[in-house]
Amino acid sequence: MKENPNNDRFHEDPPTHPFNSAIYHYQKIAGMSFRLINTKKLSKPIRWFGYFVIACILAGVSMLFAKLVFQFFK
Numbered sequence: 001m002k003e004n005p006n007n008d009r010f011h012e013d014p015p016t017h018p019f020n021s022a023i024y025h026y027q028k029i030a031g032m033s034f035r036l037i038n039t040k041k042l043s044k045p046i047r048w049f050g051y052f053v054i055a056c057i058l059a060g061v062s063m064l065f066a067k068l069v070f071q072f073f074k
Contacts, residue, residue, distance in 0.1 A: 039047055 039050070042050075
């Protein structure tokens with residue numbers, strides 16, 4: 001692994017010996033990243049869109065849960 005002066009996990013190299021060579025090969029061919037995405041480096045509109053989508057999902061799940069609770073006690 002390369003030296004990591006900032007000690008952040010976003011720029012670590014993938015392990016040299018993957019646990020499954022078939023998955024490693026598929027990810028290498030498909031172009032999937034082994035690294036986590038550092039959201040601080042994304043542009044503001046993309047970050048805000050992501051926050052909006054996550055907020056909508058959480059609001060929908062909470063409304064569904066509230067509806068089920070109200071139906072149960074009806």
